Amino acid sequence: MTAWSRPQRDVGLGLVLTRQSNHAIRLSLLAVVVAALFLLLSSISALAVEISIATASDLNFAFKELVAEYEKASGNQVKLTLGSSGNFYTQIHNGAPFDLYFSADIAYPKKLEESGLTVPGSLYRYAVGRIVLWAGNDSRIDVTRGFEVLREPSVKKIAIANPKHAPYGRAAVSAMAYFKVSDQVKNKLILGENISQAAQFIESGACEIGVIALSLALAPAMKGKGTYWEVPAEAHPPLEQGAVILKSSTRQKSAMQFLTFIKSPPGREILTRYGFVVPESR
Amino acid sequence: MNWMAIWVTFKLAGLTAGALVVIGLPIAYWVSFSRWRWKFFIQSIVALPLVLPPTVLGFYILVAIGPHSPIGQLYSDLVGHPLPFTFEGLLFASILYSLPFAVQPFAAAFEQVDRKLIEASWTLSVSRLGTFFKLVLPLSKAGILTGMVLSFAHTLGEFGVVLMVGGNIEGVTRTVSIDIYDEVQALNYAGAAKTALLLLVVSYGTLLLVYAINRKVWAVWPQK
Numbered sequence: 013m014t015a016w017s018r019p020q021r022d023v024g025l026g027l028v029l030t031r032q033s034n035h036a037i038r039l040s041l042l043a044v045v046v047a048a049l050f051l052l053l054s055s056i057s058a059l060a061v062e063i064s065i066a067t068a069s070d071l072n073f074a075f076k077e078l079v080a081e082y083e084k085a086s087g088n089q090v091k092l093t094l095g096s097s098g099n100f101y102t103q104i105h106n107g108a109p110f111d112l113y114f115s116a117d118i119a120y121p122k123k124l125e126e127s128g129l130t131v132p133g134s135l136y137r138y139a140v141g142r143i144v145l146w147a148g149n150d151s152r153i154d155v156t157r158g159f160e161v162l163r164e165p166s167v168k169k170i171a172i173a174n175p176k177h178a179p180y181g182r183a184a185v186s187a188m189a190y191f192k193v194s195d196q197v198k199n200k201l202i203l204g205e206n207i208s209q210a211a212q213f214i215e216s217g218a219c220e221i222g223v224i225a226l227s228l229a230l231a232p233a234m235k236g237k238g239t240y241w242e243v244p245a246e247a248h249p250p251l252e253q254g255a256v257i258l259k260s261s262t263r264q265k266s267a268m269q270f271l272t273f274i275k276s277p278p279g280r281e282i283l284t285r286y287g288f289v290v291p292e293s294r
Numbered sequence: 295m296n297w298m299a300i301w302v303t304f305k306l307a308g309l310t311a312g313a314l315v316v317i318g319l320p321i322a323y324w325v326s327f328s329r330w331r332w333k334f335f336i337q338s339i340v341a342l343p344l345v346l347p348p349t350v351l352g353f354y355i356l357v358a359i360g361p362h363s364p365i366g367q368l369y370s371d372l373v374g375h376p377l378p379f380t381f382e383g384l385l386f387a388s389i390l391y392s393l394p395f396a397v398q399p400f401a402a403a404f405e406q407v408d409r410k411l412i413e414a415s416w417t418l419s420v421s422r423l424g425t426f427f428k429l430v431l432p433l434s435k436a437g438i439l440t441g442m443v444l445s446f447a448h449t450l451g452e453f454g455v456v457l458m459v460g461g462n463i464e465g466v467t468r469t470v471s472i473d474i475y476d477e478v479q480a481l482n483y484a485g486a487a488k489t490a491l492l493l494l495v496v497s498y499g500t501l502l503l504v505y506a507i508n509r510k511v512w513a514v515w516p517q518k
Contacts, residue, residue: 064463072480091464094476106360107376108461208479215481233481260375 062089063266064109066100068116068253069173069208070141070180073231074286075114081282082273088266096206098177104129104258111261112270116141116207116225117179118254125256131264134257138274139288141251142226143183144240146211151220155241159191162200162221170200171213171222179251180207184223186248214238226287253288295488298465299473306381306469307449310388311442314396317389318441322400323426341394348391352458355387359459379461387459391452392445399444403437404430436507443507447500450493 067075072094079090093100097115104113104124115121118137124130145161147153153161162170173181181203188194202218204210207225214222215234229240255274257267273279280290325337343351359377360366370376377383407430415425431438453471460467462476470489477486 062465069479076480093462093464093468094479095462103379103461106356106362106378107366107370108379109375109463206479212479212481231481 062091063111063261063263063270064091064093065112065114065270066093066095066104066108066110067114068097068100068179069094069206070116070225070227070253071114072208072228073233074227074282074288078274078279078282081278082270085273085278086266086269088269090270094206094208096173096178098179099206102177107260109260110258111263111267112255112257114138114253114255115179116251116253117182118252121254121256124258129259131257131259131261131267134268134271136255136271136275137252137291138255139253139283139290141180141183141253142245142287142289143180143187143223143243143248143251144226144229145221145243146214146224146229146234146238146240147221148214148217148238150217151238153221155221155239158241159188159193159243162188162193163196167220168200169202169213169219169221170197171202171204171210171219171224173207173210173224174203174205178204178206179253180223180225181210183248183251187223187243190247230285230287295485295492296468296470296473296477299468299470299489300492302381302465302467303450303469303471306384306388307446309385310392310449311396311446313385313389314392314445315438315442318393318396318400318445319431319438321393322397322404322441323430325397325401326404340397343391344394348452348454349458351391352387352455355383355390355455355459359383359386378459379463379467381466384456384460384467387455388449388452391455392448395448396441396445399437399441400434403434403440406437407433439507440504443500443504447497450496450500 065075075092075094079092082088083090093110097117097120100108100110100113100115101120101124104110105127113121113124118135121130121135125132125135145155145159147155153164153167155161161167172184175181175185185194188197202210202213202222204213207228210222211224211228211234213219214224215237223243226240226242228234229238255271257264257271261267274283283290321340325333325340356378357363358365359369361370361376361378366377377386411429411433412425415429416422420428451471452469453475456462456467456469456472460469460472462468462472468476470493474486474489474493477483477489
């Protein structure tokens, strides 16, 4: 300690002090410049006006087509976020900045309406969904036998969407109860985070069979890879799907325009093609 | 390939790494040089994101900055919109999530600096701050670069926290890892594979950089 207390200039230390400090200064300057550049670029990208839509996963393929059509017709841009309806409900409740919300269960937008988070009068029942039993070609399962086939010991993994927050998962569970196979399938269920993930589980062969949305079974990416059996409508409560414009939206006019497009003949045609039952036009 | 998601991811990772230099250096300095008896309490908090499941961290952040909490309320009143599901919210979450990846290499580097040199500098009437910038920082640059690169890379691959706090909004909070998840669900395996390969290459490149900086055999900056 005492040796170092002497106020003498050590040549080695002096070198360290001057030469290395240049590096530090250059390093920190670079960091500042990079950060400034980032901020500048991000403010530029924020100038483009688009509407952002929270979309239930059963609309995965139908909506990509709908959005392309709408963008062509209107010149507007649409940003799609796909997920499970229940998750979106929670996110919107926590302030997620979506303009429109397309739920697979009309109960969620209705609850948002009750909380005063929606544009009054914008709630629209855009479709009724259907579920199917789907099995990949490799599984050699005869899906036309209906839910009975799920009892088979050869069926080991059944993919459904998580019934906790995905309406299509709830419909699948109801249908299993209706056909009285719930107990036998209990330990075979594999839960997808949303209905698209459940579809991916069976499409990839990770699960032999699953209950998915008809709209996904009809998508070009799934067609031909497996066979499906339409679950009779009385086997589960109807999947009434509802859309709503959110009060926090700053682009309510464009959101309304999109909703009008969904109600128009071209919009209804696409939804029908994907197996949705659309409401009578007024 | 989704260039928008790539841009968002690199912007997020770059800003996180930059912010962590500013926030991480003082924390690391304190961790290295404090003689406080209960220091390990703070050290454990800093390291917490290493072991905490991202969903737990994401859940807490979501609740903490949401419109129903006092902090979220204050932010919402000041800025005009709530913090969750925005890029700023995601940046805040990423900074917390990557904190140990910056602070630990910084602190380790500071501890490597010869105390004799630091004391010598003080005796030469260089202030503590001056000593830090002129002596400690330059001698720790390999560790600081390692911390920056690691926090950058860690943010690149972040998934659970982004999903919880970000909300997967295109051009705002949809990062590359979320985009891969979406592409797989859309059965677009080719798209997912391309983006995944990009992440693999970038991650490997980043680690190459870290090991190159820290190698002993042939220093990147020859010390004279």
